[in-house]
Amino acid sequence: MGNTTAHSTQTPTTAQSTFDVSAIRKQFPILNRQVHGKQLVYLDSAATAQKPDVVIDAEAAFYRNTNSNVHRGVHQLSVESTDAYERAREQIARLINAASADEVIFTSGATESINLVASSYGGMHVGPDDEVLITHMEHHSNIVPWQLLCERTGATLRVVPVTDRGELDMNTLRELLTTRTKIVSVVHISNTLGTINPIREIAALAHGVGAVCVIDGAQGLQHLAVDVRELGCDFYAAAGHKMFGPTGTGFLYGRKELLDAMPPWKGGGSMIRNVSFSGTTYADVPARFEAGTPHIAGAVGLGAAATFLQSIDRQALQSYEHDLLAYATEQLSGIAGVRIIGEAADKASVISFVIEGIHPHDIGTVLDNEGVAVRTGHHCTQPLMEQYNVPATARLSLAMYNTRDEIDALVQAVRTAIEVFDV
Amino acid sequence: MSELSELYQELILEHGKNPRNMRSMEAANHNAEGFNPLCGDHITVHAHVVGDTIEDLSFEGSACAICTASASMMTQQLKSAATSDADSLFEQFRNMLTGPESNADAYEQSLGKLASLAGVRRYPMRVKCATLPWHTLKAALEDSADIATTE
Ligand SMILES: Cc1ncc(COP(=O)(O)O)c(C=O)c1O
Numbered sequence: 001m002g003n004t005t006a007h008s009t010q011t012p013t014t015a016q017s018t019f020d021v022s023a024i025r026k027q028f029p030i031l032n033r034q035v036h037g038k039q040l041v042y043l044d045s046a047a048t049a050q051k052p053d054v055v056i057d058a059e060a061a062f063y064r065n066t067n068s069n070v071h072r073g074v075h076q077l078s079v080e081s082t083d084a085y086e087r088a089r090e091q092i093a094r095l096i097n098a099a100s101a102d103e104v105i106f107t108s109g110a111t112e113s114i115n116l117v118a119s120s121y122g123g124m125h126v127g128p129d130d131e132v133l134i135t136h137m138e139h140h141s142n143i144v145p146w147q148l149l150c151e152r153t154g155a156t157l158r159v160v161p162v163t164d165r166g167e168l169d170m171n172t173l174r175e176l177l178t179t180r181t182k183i184v185s186v187v188h189i190s191n192t193l194g195t196i197n198p199i200r201e202i203a204a205l206a207h208g209v210g211a212v213c214v215i216d217g218a219q220g221l222q223h224l225a226v227d228v229r230e231l232g233c234d235f236y237a238a239a240g241h242k243m244f245g246p247t248g249t250g251f252l253y254g255r256k257e258l259l260d261a262m263p264p265w266k267g268g269g270s271m272i273r274n275v276s277f278s279g280t281t282y283a284d285v286p287a288r289f290e291a292g293t294p295h296i297a298g299a300v301g302l303g304a305a306a307t308f309l310q311s312i313d314r315q316a317l318q319s320y321e322h323d324l325l326a327y328a329t330e331q332l333s334g335i336a337g338v339r340i341i342g343e344a345a346d347k348a349s350v351i352s353f354v355i356e357g358i359h360p361h362d363i364g365t366v367l368d369n370e371g372v373a374v375r376t377g378h379h380c381t382q383p384l385m386e387q388y389n390v391p392a393t394a395r396l397s398l399a400m401y402n403t404r405d406e407i408d409a410l411v412q413a414v415r416t417a418i419e420v421f422d423v
Numbered sequence: 424m425s426e427l428s429e430l431y432q433e434l435i436l437e438h439g440k441n442p443r444n445m446r447s448m449e450a451a452n453h454n455a456e457g458f459n460p461l462c463g464d465h466i467t468v469h470a471h472v473v474g475d476t477i478e479d480l481s482f483e484g485s486a487c488a489i490c491t492a493s494a495s496m497m498t499q500q501l502k503s504a505a506t507s508d509a510d511s512l513f514e515q516f517r518n519m520l521t522g523p524e525s526n527a528d529a530y531e532q533s534l535g536k537l538a539s540l541a542g543v544r545r546y547p548m549r550v551k552c553a554t555l556p557w558h559t560l561k562a563a564l565e566d567s568a569d570i571a572t573t574e
Contacts, residue, residue, distance in 0.1 A: 036426070359487035416427075421440075
């Protein structure tokens with residue numbers, strides 16, 4: 001197994017010494033609230049993460065003091081909001097070690113980021129005899145845009161299988177890569193299985209046949225330190241709201257020379273250089289891909305989230321989350337009837353499970369009643385549900401603010417469910 | 424625990440575990456599939472209708488306890504009933520789950536066992552679980568080719 005992350009080896013003791021979870025928790029105001037009269041135990045960060053004060057305050061401060069449109073006016077507020085918006089782009093570029101801030105395009109989330117690549121890059125580079133390669137563990141948002149592209153262009157979509165443990169079948173991936181492959185798009189961390197995929201290796205393999213490598217990084221940045229240049233990917237699609245930023249935000253990283261050559265995908269204001277009925281010319285990157293008034297306050301909040309993440313000792317965070325994952329896995333496995341789905345060697349703190357005789361939806365309701373928030377359903381990965389022959393799973397996803405005590409609360413609630421349903 | 428036991432009443436748990444009329448049906452002349460993409464409930468309802476009478480009624484599939492119990496009780500209640508009864512019972516059932524609270528007791532009479540599902544009204548996210556079998560039955564009786572959903 002490729003040792004793709006620093007947390008593959010167990011270092012739980014250093015975690016306690018350098019990672020102060022109670023100091024982190026103090027920065028997330030929502031964690032104080034109660035649900036159904038119980039202390040909230042939020043284990044659904046893979047759906048959307050909670051927001052720290054610095055993000056909430058940055059967005060509110062923008063509306064209070066700076067709000068106006070960007071790139072439009074000569075007045076003072078417009079200058080300040082343009083500065084704030086572009087500063088956020090730089091904060092993100094620093095977080096992911098992009099070569100320049102121009103390589104960061106603001107979007108509404110990972111979904112829009114992937115659609116941008118499929119529509120603009122895909123529309124230009126993929127033809128009827130070409131192939132796009134994805135995997136069986138993709139989120140619907142890294143499946144459907146490619147299906148649409150293939151329908152439009154006559155190209156063929158190929159799918160890398162997933163082993164029963166929940167890892168990519170790398171031998172088949174190698175076999176499926178040919179000179180016909182133009183795009184390889186793979187999830188960094190599976191939102192259902194927690195699997196961390198060997199991105200460096202996949203990017204190198206893709207480049208070996210002349211394809212570009214797109215990473216669905218929706219679940220990446222909240223768990224791992226991501227260096228896009230070190231990963232070697234061409235595009236990285238991120239969800240701002242899952243990395244502690246505001247909802248409705250995200251970004252696409254793209255290598256500058258690829259972005260420069262790509263056509264616009266949405267037309268409107270801000271993305272043009274000059275509009276005339278005899279022909280319109282387009283703005284440079286990144287403005288070319290940001291038609292219309294963007295979510296300026298959201299971008300400012302996302303910039304604050306990027307800086308917040310950078311201020312954290314990522315090595316210590318990874319060890320801490322790895323310890324939580326190991327603890328939760330051990331505790332859940334100890335309960336008769338519980339089956340964990342996804343046992344990759346390299347795994348982030350996401351656990352899908354089912355209980356013999358209780359439908360996941362019923363598990364979710366019992367847990368909610370105990371104040372424990374988990375996600376139940378197919379997690380937008382229906383092909384995976386089919387592979388594991390389950391209609392749905394219950395999923396806990398642990399973030400930097402979760403604790404062992406919260407895992408104990410979850411385990412207690414799971415026992416309650418088993419009691420209620422008498423299985 | 425008390426709120427929970429109001430939702431998951433003994434009768435519901437029992438029907439969830441040992442659903443009645445959960446079987447295929449060779450003689451069925453009306454069938455429909457129902458799917459709730461949110462939670463993965465996926466059932467098929469079979470009916471054998473002669474004239475205006477539902478001679479036989481069954482369901483198959485995989486669903487949560489609420490959906491399974493609702494389907495089980497629905498098939499029990501409507502077997503041998505007139506097709507028009509299906510509509511009016513569905514209407515009352517839906518009212519119990521989403522109508523004004525004050526009427527809750529009144530449903531005991533008309534809905535029988537199905538009244539045990541009244542607790543679902545406090546769980547808006549679960550109302551669709553309870554109504555999926557009914558939407559599916561409706562689609563079957565109307566010979567709809569589309570997969571029934573609760574939307
Ligand atoms: C792996 C993965 N890809 C893509 C997405 C879509 O992200 P967004 O909702 O930000 O568009 C998600 C989130 O649900 C995800 O978990």
